[in-house]
Amino acid sequence: MNEPRWVRIAPCDSIPPREGRAVTLAGREIAIFNLGDDRFLATDNQCPHKGGPLCEGIVSGHAVVCPLHAWKIDLETGSVQRPPRVETCIHTYPTRVEDGVVVIGLPVSPAARKAEGQAA
């Protein structure tokens, strides 16, 4: 897999502990979560169920609960924890913190993105 393109997003304190915020990058709406334990995780903002805004959900450990119909998404893997036996995954993005700023990694080329989209 290609090295992603790292993009500086916002100071860590712009996302309160155990909350999420949305950011639009390269036409994608991405949700970034502050897990409250110095970790930040990023996923696509749309719930795989009905497209609910995951950034508005309640964070439960390293999962988030969609505010629309309470689907529970694992933020580390993008997999659906509830309801059970849903195979869909949402896209996750690598993250790191540099100088107090949240940085996330975007897939490099449109081609790569397309390939991943098909895989999902």
Add this chain to the structure above:
Amino acid sequence: MKRLVVVGNGMAGMACVEQILTYAPQFQMTVFGDETHVNYNRIMLSSVLAGERGADDIVLNPIEWYQRHDITLRLGVRIVDVDPVNKTVTGNDGSVTPYDTLLLATGSSAWMPPIDGLDKDGVFAFRTLDDTRELIDRSGPGTRAVVVGGGLLGLEAARGLQVQGCHVTVVHLMPTLMERQLDPDAGTYLMAKMEELGIRVLLGRTTVAVLGNGHAEGVALSDDSTLEADLVVVAAGIRPNVALAHKAGLTVNRGIVVNDQMETSDPDVFAVGECVEHRGICYGLVAPLFEQGKVLAATITGHKGAAYTGTVPAAKLKIMGVDVFSAGDWSEQNTEPIRYEDRALGVYKKLTVRDGKLAGVILVGDTSESHRYMEWLRAGTDLTCQRRQLLFPGPAGDVGLDAAEMPETATVCGCLGVTKGAIIHAIHDRGINTLSQLKECTRASTGCGSCTSLCQDLLRAVAPEFEEEVKKVICACVPFAEDKLRDILRSQRLRSVQDVLEIYGNGVGCEVCKPALSYMLDMLWCGDHDEDRSARFINDRVHANIQKDGTFSVVPRIRGGVTSPDELRRIADVADKYKVPMVKITGSQRIDLLGVKKEDLPKIWADLGMPSGQAYTKGVRMVKTCVGTDFCRFGTQDSTSAGVEMERRFEQLYTPHKVKMAAVGCPRNCAEATVKDIGLVGQEGGWQVVVGGAAGKSVRKADLLTTVETTEAALEAAELFFQYYRENANYLERTYDFVERLGIEKVRKDTVYAPEVVRQALLDRLRKSKARASDAWLEGQAPRHPTQFIPLQPIETVSA
């Protein structure tokens, strides 16, 4: 088969017939009742009068029961003659019915003291369902009622009439109330309670005449004073009905004389209930009827040997919020009295002990231990070792403890004489799992109902599949039941959700427990807690209702549904300016702006210049009103002002689930107050405050909490219920489930009929919370967090 004729279709007669039916059939039965109703629970008439039960709710034997047992039922026929030689009875319809065995269960009648003018219209006894219905018809707000007699029945009648809206005065001959059951001190406590309810009590006075021209207009008293009265209820005592017994040639003193086998002086005539005299005593209580009925059933079916040896007299006043219990010999002659009293709480307890055993008991203000004392009385338990714990039994950690400690022979249901052993056998033998099955099978708790919780404890302990409301833990993250959790938070002084999760939970929490804990902390600390927005649902983070497409809806507060041209213009301007896709009138008399982007919320709130309508939260939603006396030609109360004021008092507060309210100016109920969580229903001269209604997923008619005269009193009753619900309901439990779970009797007892100190404490906590609450939309100007309403703006941008 022998012909058994039963004269009297009341509780004693039918209880006895029920017992006879447990033996092999040997009678063809005919029952005569002079009332036109099937057998009903006469001791519950006062709760029918008080509106707590309907007439149908107190039926003990429905018509199908008579049919099922092949009993010929003749209702509305009074037996006027008995011919013991030819063995026939004659009805007032001229019918002559032969018998082989006759059972007199003629009960007793209200004793009418020598008062002039008792024949006037508006004078009642309070003895039958028909009396009760007539009293309900005749009473209402503004009606003046005088109750002659301050005994058990008189006081219950007084309270019932008052609930119906009457101004009630009780006139009592003796210097204290209920002097046959209570000592003077207890009577004084009771008097204070009655007056606190708003019932006037005049002691030491005789009623000499009913005044008025044809119908009652007042009463004259022995001190030459007069009272105005539209209704006069005479509850001066009862007299056994013995006229037929005389005609049958039986030995009669005050009542029909019976021996321990319940035999009269005629081997073919039996008698049971209030009309009999056993060992010199005529009982006017329910428990002896059942005990006598059992013995009589054995004797009459040839199973002679059972003996009735008398009943420990016990009486319980059935007035919600006025707990009074008395049993045995509580006089202080030759006994050692033990006393406890607390004037502030209105609690008075007295036990009398003779030879180390309980002789009598009086309880006012707290009757929770009455079963324990009754059992000691019945069993003659030696109390020498527990002498120090008589008034204060050790704390029962487990509710089932009382039930477990009881011996099998102990009586659980004092009214119907059902023992613990009988209940346990019924549960095992008949596979009983629910309280209603238990009632059906054993009749336990169908009398005064005070043993219901004990029956439930037994079911819980013994029934294999008892269907109880399980005390569910809130969720796996914090594995405690909510009431337990409230105790923990309070006692451990925890003020943040994260602290609770870390100390008592898994440190993580979820979307179930976090909002619940948030609510509990807000409620417990009256708003003085560390609010954690991350623990709350998105709606409570941005004070708007999230929609299916991630946009939000905005509902400004329009108290009572009353708005102005200026507000409407601003709403319209906002809708235009922000291109709001839909403007909708809601079912709650509010206006909803739908499809708003999160980042527009603060600007819209500022432009509206109106407070949040909280249509997005588990909190006070709204008060719906009708136009009341302002414009409506039918209005009897100013429901609009009352509704607006109620909304002001409750708005901005959070609740276990949403709270929807309404105030209507007359019983036409145009704003549907009877299906709201709290409703004020105006009527001539006052308000009914109703609670626990619903017209959503569930539909439920609200229960009557109380009837009051003034708007302020109605609002205070609503406040008491509101805070009680906030403090005691489980999170996400609507009032209709809450009221149903607790029962309206308990809710009333803990709110409007609670002692003054308890009521005041509820109101104080409510006002403290209110003082700390503020309009959530002010956050539009001063956000809690810089990115509360806006998406992140990336430092670096990338092109697609």
